[in-house]
Amino acid sequence: MLFSELDAKERERLLLRLKEEYRSVKEIGLSLDLSRGKPGKEQLDLSDGLLTAVTRGDECISRGTDCRNYGIPDGISEAKELLSELYSVKKERIMIGGNSSLNLMYDAAARAMLYGVAGGDRPWVREEGGVAFLCPVPGYDRHFKICESLGIRMINIKMTPTGPDMDEVERIVLADPSVKGIFCCPKYSNPDGITYSEQTVRRLASMETAAKDFRIFWDNAYAIHDLYPGEGDDLADIFAEADAAKNPDRVFYFASTSKICFPGAGVSFFAASDANLAQIKPIAAAQTIGHDKLNQLRFVRFFGSAQGVLEHMKKHAAILRPKFEAAEEILERELGTTGTASRTKPRGGYFISLYVTPGCAKRVCALCEGAGVKLTPAGATYPYGNDPDDSNIRLAPSYPSTEDLKKATEVLCLCIKIASLERLNSEK
């Protein structure tokens, strides 16, 4: 029954009962964490073969290069080829980095601030009045932190079921030359699990921008992270669209193996057009002699091929799918008829995105915390940690065991009900 249709007395009675339940939960002294999109132990174990993929000195040679030594600043060919096939990105466009695509994104933004980008007139720090980025919301908190850290002004763009609200995006980038970029997580977006439609990708690639040095930060973090392999979403090819629209330099592409094998010791890559690479490579050469080539080699040796990676991703899906389904089942059972929360039904990625009654998200997180269940802080999915509706809650079901996840989701549902009733009571 919809909570909003209960009369005051019924609400009061229900709230009392739920608070009683909450007190009992508190007494158990849970300590559960749904806050970060971290693979669980079982998922990590899938990749333990990486640890023995290269065990002798003579195995460290990749096409004549000793991966133990210095050199090859943009990565070994073998790894580029595998990544190229896996992500359908031309090998020539790829620069392999260290273990973190976030680091590549930060560096790309910091570099733009200090040096500008190909085709721009000046470093972004020299733009009077500063520069701004569009931030589809809700989105990935660490994208927003990069902007905040570098003093890049953030402009919220509402997400729709087909990606960011493109009418709004097109309007702003055409009107405001200080808007230099947009952060996108285009497939199984963090946190909504939305995949940008072909139309959205095409409009992003072809739209007219007042800034001639506009950049799309294309964080394809969940490119092959289907929960239902074989029935996954399709994402249009941003490079093909940008090339076709004669905006080849607009795209900064990022991805990593963090959620394919080991998050702490994987391989990231950056991809961009020739003109972008021509500007960036000399700067990157001042920054480092080269990234970890042994990890690149381990990756190639362990997986063997792009097909090998895709087979591996099915094993991740087999572990993750039951967790997502368990959480969703509880959310449906507990909240389905209450009208207290809507949610996305992601077919991939790492998150379930909940929208609770506006004004309740912070209260829900506080209640959960009080009962020993840690959530991503309410607001974290918005720039400056500020969700204007105080409504979005991001669930990360991957890390806890299914057992713990179920307990945590039940507590969460309880807290959502309590917060919603409190809200209803305060309104009437």
Place this chain on the structure above:
Amino acid sequence: MLFSELDAKERERLLLRLKEEYRSVKEIGLSLDLSRGKPGKEQLDLSDGLLTAVTRGDECISRGTDCRNYGIPDGISEAKELLSELYSVKKERIMIGGNSSLNLMYDAAARAMLYGVAGGDRPWVREEGGVAFLCPVPGYDRHFKICESLGIRMINIKMTPTGPDMDEVERIVLADPSVKGIFCCPKYSNPDGITYSEQTVRRLASMETAAKDFRIFWDNAYAIHDLYPGEGDDLADIFAEADAAKNPDRVFYFASTSKICFPGAGVSFFAASDANLAQIKPIAAAQTIGHDKLNQLRFVRFFGSAQGVLEHMKKHAAILRPKFEAAEEILERELGTTGTASRTKPRGGYFISLYVTPGCAKRVCALCEGAGVKLTPAGATYPYGNDPDDSNIRLAPSYPSTEDLKKATEVLCLCIKIASLERLNSEK
């Protein structure tokens, strides 16, 4: 016999004979490389145990942290403790990075440009008229590339047998507030192999600077890289000196395991005072979720202790010493009495630094190149690639086999003699 004491006819005859010799060498078609300070294969093999130091999932746990997963942005305690003991740097001051200390130096400089440093008034990019660094010369080309890339003006400071010319350093930093830093390779300096005296370290730590946000970039790349273990140079403790002089925030300390184990897949670290870390850590947190903890763990497991690393360094010395001695013997035999080159006699590090007749270094490198021997380009050891005396040549004896090194050094000596005679002939 000193070439300068030969008469014109003797010089002419000698030059003809040497050029004949040069032609024969050219015909052999050598392809030798003394250009970079890369460990040789035999040295890399010493550390192959790293490849099997961690081979099972359950071995990836360090004090409860699964090193395969995300997290621990500044490095695992076990690794910090080992590095702390090895480098005599307080554990609390250490932040572990990726595989490259150069990357940490670039990032530290770029961060200072974008954000400023602790105690400064503004980001260095906001300083009118720009900022400058002192660069002891000859020095490490990649330090200079960082400054050049970031638009940091470079001021040459002459090296002396006790380190940079401190009278000059003190004079400039006191007079010019735009001078924000100095790049130092304080032990077995690149390329001269000079270790800064205690007096030099103390003066650097305590000198008065016009810029209140002055930083010493202390690249202790060869801290434990003695050619004569047990008889190595001693370097004074820069942190202790800076603390004593009440300049605790002046020091940015860098080092890495690149020339201890695998250059391509090692562990680097940055160390600094509490105030510096308090400013830097939130910025670093926007940059990455964490560096490769498995490499940190491999490092700890393979070496076991600081003592284990020092024992390992003796094996490097045993491989490197004969190479240095072979090169030095040839240089002495071929050039000792000619007055055409002076050289440093390093007791550690990776280089031999030669000073040929002023105006001859470029010609020597060109001649060597013509005969199939690649040297670090003349001038590379100076900012902007410009050696005002055109005299310094850096030899890196580590990478080639002793056999190849001997051949290459003989060719080098031949080229030095030719260039010197040409020069003498052109002068008279």
